[in-house]
Amino acid sequence: MLNASNRLTALSRAARLLCVAAAMAWTATALADDYTDVNALLRSGKLSEALNKADQYLAAKPRDAQMRFLKGVIQTESGKPADAITTFNKLTEDYPELPEPYNNLAVLYAGQSQFDKARAALEMAIRTNPSYATAHENLGDVYAKLASQAYSKALQLDSNNTGVQPKLALIRDLFSPAGRAQKPGASAAAAPSAAPVATASKAPSPTAPAPAAAPSPATAPVAKAPVAAPVPAAAPAPAAAAPSGTEKDVETAVRAWAAAWAAKDMGGYLGAYGKEFDPPGSQSRKAWEDERRARIVGKSRISVGIDNLSVQVRGDKATARFRQSYVADALKVSSRKTLELVKTGDHWAIVKESTGG
Numbered sequence: 001m002l003n004a005s006n007r008l009t010a011l012s013r014a015a016r017l018l019c020v021a022a023a024m025a026w027t028a029t030a031l032a033d034d035y036t037d038v039n040a041l042l043r044s045g046k047l048s049e050a051l052n053k054a055d056q057y058l059a060a061k062p063r064d065a066q067m068r069f070l071k072g073v074i075q076t077e078s079g080k081p082a083d084a085i086t087t088f089n090k091l092t093e094d095y096p097e098l099p100e101p102y103n104n105l106a107v108l109y110a111g112q113s114q115f116d117k118a119r120a121a122l123e124m125a126i127r128t129n130p131s132y133a134t135a136h137e138n139l140g141d142v143y144a145k146l147a148s149q150a151y152s153k154a155l156q157l158d159s160n161n162t163g164v165q166p167k168l169a170l171i172r173d174l175f176s177p178a179g180r181a182q183k184p185g186a187s188a189a190a191a192p193s194a195a196p197v198a199t200a201s202k203a204p205s206p207t208a209p210a211p212a213a214a215p216s217p218a219t220a221p222v223a224k225a226p227v228a229a230p231v232p233a234a235a236p237a238p239a240a241a242a243p244s245g246t247e248k249d250v251e252t253a254v255r256a257w258a259a260a261w262a263a264k265d266m267g268g269y270l271g272a273y274g275k276e277f278d279p280p281g282s283q284s285r286k287a288w289e290d291e292r293r294a295r296i297v298g299k300s301r302i303s304v305g306i307d308n309l310s311v312q313v314r315g316d317k318a319t320a321r322f323r324q325s326y327v328a329d330a331l332k333v334s335s336r337k338t339l340e341l342v343k344t345g346d347h348w349a350i351v352k353e354s355t356g357g
Contacts, residue, residue: 099125253348274349
């Protein structure tokens with residue numbers, strides 16, 4: 001049921017989601033380290049430290065969607081729903097193409113029994129991503145709760161209406177402890193996507209932003225649903241076994257690359273490519289970098305979403321396959337993307353990039 005968040009990563013597996021030196025040129029490794037540090041503090045329950053580190057990061061990169069999503073997850077876990085609502089609302093204004101912040105807003109609204117607002121937020125999440133299964137399930141739970149309220153009102157107005165009671169009993173049974181036990185449980189960790197208590201989404205890899213991101217963009221923990229009122233369903237737990245530490249490192253590198261791209265952070269974006277990277281066609285490395293810089297910096301806004309990320313590691317080489325949702329100004333493109341990476345020192349760098357594989 002709508003727990004409040006994990007995953008950006010990133011923007012369950014996340015929420016999946018989707019960190020702090022001042023930086024004129026941040027590398028992908030630095031980004032990865034920051035996200036990893038904040039997630040580690042969050043998972044260990046050091047919420048004040050996690051929030052401080054997120055705020056430090058955002059002071060230098062205030063538009064970073066993944067870290068803002070993660071901040072909303074931390075605020076939710078810290079019992080500050082009003083602050084979290086403000087954070088996620090602002091994300092939906094700045095990145096209206098990201099579904100995860102809408103989903104997490106619905107979690108928070110449902111926890112306050114504001115089911116009309118929760119419904120509206122989930123409808124927006126589905127409009128931005130019609131295949132977002134978690135939002136569809138959560139919307140079903142919200143509709144069920146609204147139906148329960150309507151049936152209760154009908155009975156209050158006409159206690160002799162024998163047709164209402166069975167319907168109301170059916171809904172109450174659905175949200176009883178036994179009924180909930182039959183539904184899939186929320187993933188306790190990795191969001192964004194991303195994610196990140198009822199479950200929210202992965203941190204936008206910014207389509208950003210996880211999530212995820214994002215937003216599937218490292219993952220953010222999920223928030224818990226209030227006991228008093230049933231909330232929408234949590235994001236499904238990952239079908240496969242949790243990735244190994246090495247696979248997580250590769251995933252973190254991929255999401256950091258997407259986050260840097262979306263943020264137009266050319267230091268982080270170009271730094272994600274290794275020295276062995278072979279530019280397409282007959283371009284030199286410098287010509288390719290100049291072209292990428294012109295294409296990226298010239299856009300008024302960019303979002304890069306990562307979904308269905310699959311990582312295979314063989315020694316010091318790795319292959320990451322995923323569906324990339326790219327939005328830049330009026331252009332929207334969804335395609336399969338494959339990145340081949342090699343481990344250089346303590347981080348993973350891209351050496352080959354292909355689309356459609």
